[in-house]
Amino acid sequence: MSELKKTSMFGGAAIVLVVLALLTTPRRAEPDAFFDVGQTFFVDQDGSGFTDPNSATxxxxxxxxEDTAAAATFRxxxxxxxxxxxxHHDYPADGEERLAxxxxGIIAITKDDFRSENVTDHESFGVIDPLDEGVSTLRGRGRRVTFKGASEQVLADLIIGDPVEGRPGYRFVRVPDQSRVYAARTDIGLSTQFNDWIETNLLGVERDDVKRVELNEYQVDERSGGVRRGGQFTVDWVERDTWxxxxxxxxxxxxxxxxxxLVGGLMGLEIVGVRPKPEGLTGNLRQAFEARTVTQADLQTMQSRxxxxxxxxxxxSNEGELLVRTDLGVLYTLRFGEILYGSGNAIAIGDDTSDDEDTGAGENRYxxxxxxxxxxxxxxxPQPANRDFENKPEGQWTDADRENKEASDLHSQWERRTEDGRQRAEELSTRFASWYYVVSAGSYNRVHKTRDELLKAIEDEEPAEPPVQ
Known part of the structure; x- marks a missing residue:
């Protein structure tokens, strides 16, 4: 064989090997797949889009x-x-600052890293739409977060999936109706816990406000309807750390x-759920009975709770009452009802079984x-004996005028405090009127006390040191 033929053969073989190598070597993603890496999801390149967090309503x-194979919505x-x-039954939220x-946080999320545009990868990334009824798998469904503005226009819509291994703070994310999956930092402080979105100090009291606490101890026997009385016990504030x-x-x-x-427990009463009262039970009970607006179904619901x-x-109520009076004369009454077992939405908003279960974890309380x-x-x-001082220059006041001026000031102060107390009580009465509250077991135990738990033995004073001889 001539050298020329040998060279041609080796050259041809080399070309074949190169072609095979190109065909069998794993291909990297095309550069075009990374065209939007680094961009934000909801702010356009020209600066338009979702840019103002306060526009979200x-x-x-x-x-x-996955256990119930159902999607749950928090709104x-x-x-x-x-x-x-x-x-959650349209319960009032303390949500403006948290929502903004x-x-x-959603506005700031960027497409840090492109990962896939293959729909079959969505399950492994945990970015299947939780609302997608066309997908049979129960696994791999993410959390869908949607912000809307006025007139319900969608400002942002994102599915947040599983954490990215080896990259703390990062998760896989996807825009609904799009197949592309990204890795993105998602430090948005998102919470769907009911008690994260409501007024944390439900009673609106501070430590120095509470001046009297009264325990009304009794228990209702649910079978016989009888009441086992345990007595009443009233405690009054004297000064700091003295009752x-x-x-x-x-x-x-x-x-x-x-x-x-106990006062700290009142300030931090942990509300884990609410139930709306029937219309006829939101006002004065005596008037409701007289007007015959209370139905048998209403009574059965109350008794079940x-x-x-x-x-x-x-x-x-099943477990007695706690009465708390403030320096403005606002008198709170907390009535302790039935135990409610469970957690999550079964407690927060109720379902078909949560009110009927009598065993399980999580002893909450109505x-x-x-x-x-x-x-x-x-x-x-006392009011002033007269108001002659009002018609005299202060320099001409007699001792009686000065006493009457002081009495007038004190009476005006009493009138203002009384009006403030009445208004505050009315505001709170309106706040509480429509709801059964569910408190956590820990919170219940902090405010539901017996007389013996609030007493202690008087400690003997230490004997005085003997005089030095």
């Missing part, structure tokens, strides 16, 4: 529960200037530490709360 989060919205949680912060009570057992005193813990209205318009003004808390100060 609705947040909707949909999550998929917060501003309706006519009032923030509510439609997914979450919206700002007093009448009829204290010999050698006992009020334990100020336990009182401080541990509350027993009487024909006289009073209300009894509580009814009312507020009224107690005039006895603010005794009227």
């Amino acid at each position: 609705t947040l909707e989060v949909v999550e998929f529960d 917060v919205t501003n309706r006519n200037g009032l923030w509510t949680i439609p997914s 912060n979450t919206a700002a 007093t009570a009448d009829d204290l057992p010999s050698g006992m005193e009020v334990d100020y530490v336990q009182m401080n813990l 541990g509350f027993y209205p009487t024909q006289s318009g009073e209300m009894l 509580v009814l709360i009312t507020a009224e003004f107690d005039a006895d808390a603010l005794p009227e100060s």
